[in-house]
Amino acid sequence: MTTPSHQELGRHLLIDAWGCPSESVNDPKLVERAVLDSIREGGATLIDMIVHQFSPYGVTATAALAESHIAIHTWPEHGYFAADIFFCGDLDPQKGIPAILQTLGATSHEVREISRGMPRAAMGDVPAPEFT
Numbered sequence: 001m002t003t004p005s006h007q008e009l010g011r012h013l014l015i016d017a018w019g020c021p022s023e024s025v026n027d028p029k030l031v032e033r034a035v036l037d038s039i040r041e042g043g044a045t046l047i048d049m050i051v052h053q054f055s056p057y058g059v060t061a062t063a064a065l066a067e068s069h070i071a072i073h074t075w076p077e078h079g080y081f082a083a084d085i086f087f088c089g090d091l092d093p094q095k096g097i098p099a100i101l102q103t104l105g106a107t108s109h110e111v112r113e114i115s116r117g118m119p120r121a122a123m124g125d126v127p128a129p130e131f132t
Helices: 028-042 093-104
Strands: 006-018 046-053 059-065 068-075 080-088 108-119
Touching (some): 006 093, 028 046, 028 059, 028 068, 028 080, 028 093, 068 093
Antiparallel strands (some): 006 080, 006 108, 046 059, 059 068, 068 080
């Protein structure tokens, strides 16, 4: 939560979702599509993406964004995935949640939101970098 004494620099969502079909959360192409749809719906800008299929099952996908990142890790044997969406600036990471839930077929989920930032007093303590 942002208070008057804190400057919010971004919003970080932690998502736990379950009730997913095992084949959905074990499909690297489907997990990739879920992340790409979330990026599009959230209005973010993709820099790079890595998707890895584990053996015997499970998928991890991470997307580096101009606005921060999205990551998802799946446990097909439990029909579960954990994801986080971290957007800096004015973008709303909540807009990216439905795409992931729908694409991967979650029947239940929980979202926790963390405001990321620092005390306003500290904002002036850090000198601006000099770029040449």
